[in-house]
Amino acid sequence: MIKLFALLLLFSYNIEKQRVKIYIQEHKQVYQITDMDISIEHLKEGYAESHLSEKEIQKLKDAGFQVEILPEETYPKADYHDYAGMVAKIDSIVNDYPSIATKFSIGTTQQGRNIWVLKISDNVDTDEDEPEVRFIGIIHGDEPVGCELLLYLADTLTKQYGSDPYLTSLVNNREIFLIPMYNADGRENSSRYLADGEDPNRDFPVPDGSPHGSVSGISQETQELMDWLDTMNIVLSVTYHGGARIVNYQWDYTDEIPPYYELIRRISIGYAIRNDSMFLDPDPSYADSGTIRGYEWYQVLGSLQDWAYHQTGCIDLTIELNSTKWPSSSELPEIWRQNRDAMLWFIEQSGHGVWGHVTDANTGNPVPCTYYVLPETTKVFKNDSIVGDFHRPLLTGDYTFVFMADGYNTRTISGVHVRYDSTTYLDVQMYPLVAVNISGTVTDSAGLPIDSARVEIIGVAATYTDQNGGYNIGANAGELYFVVSKTGYATLYDTIVVQRDTTIDFVLRTLNQYDFPTTDTVDIPDNDPNGIYDSLFVDGHLNIEDIEVYVNITHTYISDLIVRLISPSGTGVYLHNETGGSNENIIGWYDSELPVDGPGTLADFQGEDAYGWWRLFVSDNASWDTGTLNGWTLRIYTPDNYTGFSKPDMIGGIDLDRAVSPNVALLLVPEKGHYNVKVVDVAGRSMRILNNALLSTGEHTVNLDNIRVPGVYYLVVEGCGRMFKKRFVVVR
Ligand SMILES: [Zn+2]
Structure with missing residues (x-):
């Protein structure tokens, strides 16, 4: 009775809907079509194909589309596996290779056919610690090539198991699930649809809850497939189609980019690039390396790939195998050759x-x-x-x-x-949720107790030590992230696994304080956003726990000024950012005496190695009032001991005043432009180093190896309306 009802539906459905060709001039018209709730079944160059009711055809015509009624297609069925042939084939594989092949049914079609899954893996009856990969051959009943590919694949994996090392490794280390004929009713009826007339790839819930499908509710096969996939943990999967030659990926339902878009696109291209016809000669020709994002092609509501990715996290691809949906069976070996390496790679990739x-x-x-x-x-x-x-x-x-x-x-x-x-x-x-108590002491490296030290477990709780350095804190067992801190000591970060009541003692290292001053005097150019850079070299590898900077700028109107500190790692912090109104002078310590304006705070430098060139940028951004940078000092708090690392084998060409035996001059170029660089001796004789060289903003080095005579020299840099002169001494 149920079967009869289903057949009746199919019959009435076919009367109601006709195969049509909808002509389009521009690609954007495909969105006008789907906006009218008309589902596109195939998109070709210049037209779309669908099955439509009289009412839908009229709606399209009213909107100005040219619609042509097409005869139903006929297919060369000879030498393709029909349902009985497919079952016989997988039965023979299971019979011949019972240790690596098994079959099971995930349910039946509306007309009572089992939906068979062929599983290929070692220990095939056990769910092992292995990635799962899934292929569906036929979802649209009139697109049968995928079924043939899966039977070729099953033959290849089983027959060469034990002799071909690569194929053997895939079978041993993956769980491969093949559904050669998901829409068996459609295949037997030479119809795209399920027996109730529903398009099986328009029948899944849409991620955003949009309505979908031409028949209300979820069809039987759709529900059975979703129920099975929900119990699985499939990593990668493919559903094969015909009528084009391209890999189609998420999303179909929206123009939004899916999470992990770059990864999905890369895997899609990974399949296409191993299929020479798909990669070099895709259909449609405007493919992206043989692939396309679903919506970019045309919108589909209720596709399997959208549901599978949204619901199960599986990267599920819709792969169109061949422009002709049902090619002559003599073409099948060539289509298998085109897809073989891509399919094997896809199985392998599920474990990467x-x-x-x-x-x-x-x-x-x-x-x-x-x-x-x-x-x-x-x-x-x-x-x-x-x-x-x-x-x-x-x-x-x-x-x-x-x-x-x-x-x-x-x-x-x-x-x-x-x-x-x-x-x-x-x-x-x-770690199970078990309450534990953690206690201990916080001392300095000499073993003396530190009181009022803060002991925090991130995301859990915080407490302070008593006068004996003791603390006590509760948490759930597990991997705990401790932060122990006290002013004047290096903050301690530690990840500790705690499974029961435990004593943990912490030792905090005393912070050392080192000052690095410079007394360069530099005039700040008035009303010039290019400003000046002054540099300072820290010649020790010191991990920055905390930092302060003393600035001495005399100026008659400080809201003209921007002052920015830049670390050797390139971190930049605005100490002063045109604040302070008509006040005079910026003299004092950031951030203990003067507030840092930002963007950025001095904490941004925490954890960096202080070694290298620090730069202070100062610019005056309004006319009239002027001023001078009279020097600045870095104060670094660090658990490390300063020993002095090495003298830098370079001098700051523009603004470093440091007499060393130079090999290299460091130029700090404030503005991109053409510069002349020369070295002048005390007698006024000059040697040109760079002539009208185009230099970008930032640091440049200039080789001074050619200056061999010991003595006093000046490095002179001219360009962009500026002239810089620095004295240095050569001691060879
Ligand atoms: Zn299809």
Whole structure:
């Protein structure tokens, strides 16, 4: 009775809808069509194809589209596997290779056919710690080439297992799920659709909840596939189609860029580039290296790839295999040749990136969890809840993973280096939520107690030590991030795994304070945003815990001024930013006496190595009032001991006053332009070093090796309306 009803629906559906060609002149017209709630089935150069009701055809015509009724297609079915042939084929594979091939059904079609999955893997009946990869052959019943490819693939993997090392490794280390004929009813009826007339690739929930599909609700096959995929942990998947030759990726439903867009595009190109016809001769020809973002081609609401990525985190691709949906079977070996390497690479790629395993730190048992990978917080993935494994392809880089599980502390793992084309293994131990008490002392390096030191566990609690240096703090067991600090000491950061009540003692290193002064006197050019740079060299490797800077500027109107401090690492902080109104002079210590205006604060320098050239930029940005930089001093607080590292083998050509035996002059160019650089001796004889050289803003070095006679010299730099002269001494 149910079957009869379904057949009746199919019958009435075919009467109602006709195959049509909708002519388009410009690509943007495809969005006008989909905006009218008309689903495009194939997009060709110059026209779109669909199946439409009289009413829909009229709607298009009213909107000015030329619509042509087409006859239904006929297909050369000989030598293709029909449903019975497909079942017989996978049965013979399972029969011949029972240790690496098995089949199971995820449900039945509306007309009662089993939807078979052929699984290929070693230990094929066990869910192992291996990445899962899935292929669907036929989703549109009249696009059958994918089924043939999956049968070729199954043959190749099983027959050459044990003899071909690469194929053997894929079978041993991946779980490969093939659904050769998902829409078996459509295939048997030579129809694109499910038996109820629904387009199977317009029937899935749209990520933003938009309505979809031509039949209300979710069809039986769609629900069965979603239920199965929800229990799986598939990393990468492909659904094959016909009627074009291109890899199509997320999103179909919106023009917005999907999370991990660059990764998805890279994997898509990875498939296409291994398929010479798809990469070199794609259809449509305006493809991006054989690929296209779904919406950029045409909008589809309710596609499998959108649902699968949104719901399960699986990077699911829609791959159009061939411009002719149902080519002569004699072309199949060539289409298999085109796709073979791409399919094998795709299986391999599902295990690249991170291969992780999440377990309970105490028992070692798998822990079901969810996780995300910073900086992308919008996409949350899950691991395999039974085995505990997870697999995440990523572009090469350093990532932070955050794992969450019921009954466990959230676990953050930073600095995980991941490569796109190889595997990083990651063992994640989760700590159960158990209350623990942590106590201990904070002392200095001589063992003397430090009172009022702050002991903080990030995200948990903070406390202060008593006069004996003792502290006591509660937390949940797990990996805890301690920060222990006290003015005058180097702040201590430590990550400690705490599983029970524990004593932890901390030793804080006393901070040393070192001053680096310069007494250069430099006039500040009036009303010139290019300003001046003055440099200062710190000749010791000192880790900056804290920093202060003393500035001495005499000026008659300080809101004309910008003062900016730039570290050797290139960090820049605006000490003074045209504030202070009509006040005179900036003299004092930032930030203990003078507030830092920003952008930036002196804390921005924390953790940097102080070694190298520091620069102070000063500019006067209004006319009339003028002033002078009379010197400045860096005060560095560091746990390191200053011993002096080495004399720099260069002099600051423009503004460093330091007599050394020079090999190299350092030029700090305030403005891009043409410069002359020369060296003049005390007798006035000059040697040209650079003649009318175009120099960009910033540091440049000039070789002074040719100056061999010991004595006093001047380095003279001229250009851009400026002249700089510096005295230096050569001692060879
Ligand atoms: Zn299709």
